[in-house]
Amino acid sequence: MTLGRTLWCIILIKLFIMFAVLRVFFFPAYLQGDDQEKQQRVSDELTERIAP
Amino acid sequence: MEPIDSSLVDWSRAQFALTAMYHWLFVPLTLGLGVVMAIMETLYVRTGREFWKRTARFWMKLFGINFAMGVATGIILEFEFGTNWSNYSWFVGDIFGAPLAIEGILAFFMESTFIAVMYFGWNKVSKRAHLASTWLTIIGATISAWWILVANAWMQHPVGMEFNPDTVRNEMVDFAAVAFSPVAVVKFCHTVTSSWVLGAVFVVGVSCWYLLRGRHREFALGSIRVAAWFGLAASLLTAHTGHLSGRDIALYQPMKLAAAEGLYEGGTEQGLVLGGILRPGADWVGGNGDDRFLLKVELPYALSYLATHDLQGYVPGIRNLLEGDYRLPDGSVALSAEEMMKRGRVAIDALARYRAASPPEEKAAALAVLRENFPWFGYGYLKSPGELVPSVPLTFYSFRIMVMLGGYFIVLFAGLLLLGQRVTRWKLVQLAVVLTIPLAWLASQSGWVVAEVGRQPWAIQGLLPNVAAISRLDVSSVQTTFFIFLALFTLLLVAELGIMGKAIAAGPETDSTSN
Known part of the structure; x- marks a missing residue:
């Protein structure tokens, strides 16, 4: 295989792993819901983690 | 709500550090090698020599x-x-996201467009158009770095x-203040020039490998000449921008500077530690008066000058920063850590009250307290x-590794320029230059360790520590x-090393294989 083909193969495999495997299975959307729900979730997290 | 497990903070940091460090193996070589090859193509267009x-x-x-x-x-x-950092992303995404988006849309597209012309345009576009594409590719990559470093x-x-x-x-209220912050400008210049050094070390290293093997002598000498001049200029610029960066750190992140210098007790007329060995297990938080160094060699006054541009300038140590009560550059008196923590708790409590309150007067009162204590x-x-x-220890030793290697690179490039063609007779020098290749990455990674470990516990300096920034x-x-x-x-990485090694072993085109 020529160098160019090897590199294209690696790029495509890498992008497939990143976007089709890692993004889907290992990076779920952590903040769910609409903006209001997200705001409330982060607000609760930030205010309740206050040092005792 | 359950408190955050400290091991979650550590693992989240470790994961991000791992990803960033691997990413940074590739980036500086792109930035550095790109300029070297563009200079060589410029020589080709100017001289018309097929060799270049x-x-x-x-x-x-x-x-x-x-x-x-x-x-x-x-x-x-x-x-x-x-x-992993969803609180952080929500809390500052409006600001942090903007440079990343600009990087993706503007710089990356520019880089991607012209890289195609650069690789596939030989003999299809004019020499000058091809040269412009090469330069625009590397300028695009460098602009990408600009926006990422603005975010950092x-x-x-x-x-x-x-x-x-x-x-x-x-929410962003002043785009120019974010995009052209003095810290961003200096960070960009220091990071990019240090990447140029890495690229130059890579070129002289690979070229010396050819000399050691007795192959491609003319090619190796030509490459060394260009890369050594470029590397020397870049090394000197890196040293200068490093000095400017030190000044920024003294102003905005004095704890990082104190950690990088192992400075527990500050004062005026402070010396810069050129080299030293820290006492293992030394207590850097408690004030028990122990000597925290086993060995230390200092350059008198240099730290005061670096931090304040005044040989007699005051530089706070770790104890001073924790206890406060010293004069800040703006003339005010520094608060103690305890006082800042107290004000921080007041701000967070005011945010909770603001969001829970419904009568406008209660909201206004909570907001006033929040604004007053938000810093x-x-x-x-x-x-x-x-x-x-x-x-x-990690910040102190990483800083010394970076600075010492930076000094070594200056000597290396200057030495190669002095030797000129005589380098072909100095096998030991050739071997030393080949072995220097990994040291360029070590210096580059050490620089990031200083920048990122030295600013702990903050995800955003003073605004959000990791413990609040991470996802549950x-x-x-x-x-x-x-x-x-x-x-x-x-x-x-193994694949890159394998393919790169194979391409290096194959060597450059010769007269008969070129087109």
């Missing part, structure tokens, strides 16, 4: 391998912002924003002042993904 075309094409091939292996590895970092610099010195308690977001918001998450002290995930999930990324990136 072949030379540029060879380094372009290695550039392409590195580019193909490294491209998009930074995307994982962006995914991690969303999953903002975390080190947050400016140009206002906190909106209704959305729980910091210390992040301190409210810290349980003890000691959390403000980063790992002193299972520690086991973060551990699992850490090892998956470790395996994937290692595989990618």
Whole structure:
């Protein structure tokens, strides 16, 4: 295989792993819901983690 | 709500550090090697000598391998912002996201467009159009670096924003203040020039390998001449921008400077530690008066000059920064860590009251308290002042490794220029230069360790510590993904080294193979 083909193969495999495997299975959307729900979730997290 | 497990903070940091460090193996070579090959192609266009075309094409091939292996590895970092650092992403996404978006849309597209012309346009476009494409490729990559470093610099010195308690977001109010913050400008210059050094070390290293093997002598000498001049200029610029960076750190992140210098007790007329050995297990938080160095060699007054541009300038140490009560550059008196933590808790409590309250007067009262105490918001998450002290040994030794190697690179490039063609007779020098290649990465990574470990515990300086910035995930999930990324990136690195090694072993085109 020529160098160019090897590199294209690696790029495509890498992008497939990143976007089709890692993004889907290992990076779920952590903040769910609409903006209001997200705001409330982060607000609760930030205010309740206050040092005792 | 359950308190955050400290191991979750550690694993989240470790995962991000792993991803960033692997990503940074590829980036500086792209930035540095790109300029070297563009200079060589410029020589080809100016002189018309086919030799420079072949030379540029060879380094372009290695550039392409590195580019193909490294491209998009930074995307994982962006995914991690969303999953592992979701509080952070929401809290400052309006500011942090803007430079990243500009980087993606403007710089990356520019780079991607012209890289195609650069690789496939030989003999299809004019010499000058091809040269312009080569330069525009590397300028695009450098502009990408600009926006990423703007984002990073903002975390080190947050400016140009206002906190909106209704959305729980910091919103950008001054784009120019963010994009052209002095910290961003200096960070960009220091990072890019140090990447040029790395690229130059790579070129002289590979060229010396050919000399050692007795192959491609003319090619190696030509490459060494260009890269050594470029590397020397870049090394001197890196030293100068490093000095400017030190001044910024003294102004905006004095704890990082104190940790990098192992400075527990500050004062005036402070010397810069040229080299030293820290006492293992020394207590960097408690004030028991122990000598924290086993060995130390200092350059008198140099730290005061670096930090204040005054030989007699006052530089606070770790104890001073924790206890406060010293004069700041603006003339005010520094608060103690305890006081800042108290004000931070008041700010967080005011945010909670603001969001819970419904009568307008109660909301207004809470908002006034929040605004007054917001500069210390992040301190409210810290349980003890000691959390403000980063790992002193890691910061101290990384800083020395970076600076010493930076000095060595200056000597190396100057030596190669002095030797000129005589380098072909000095096998030991050739071997030393080959062995220097990994040291360039060591210096580059050490620089980032100083920048990022030295600013702990902050995700955003003074505003949000890691313990508040991370997502509430299972520690086991973060551990699992850490090892998956470790395996994937290692595989990618092994593949890069293999393909790069094969291309180097094949060597540049000769007269008969060129077209």
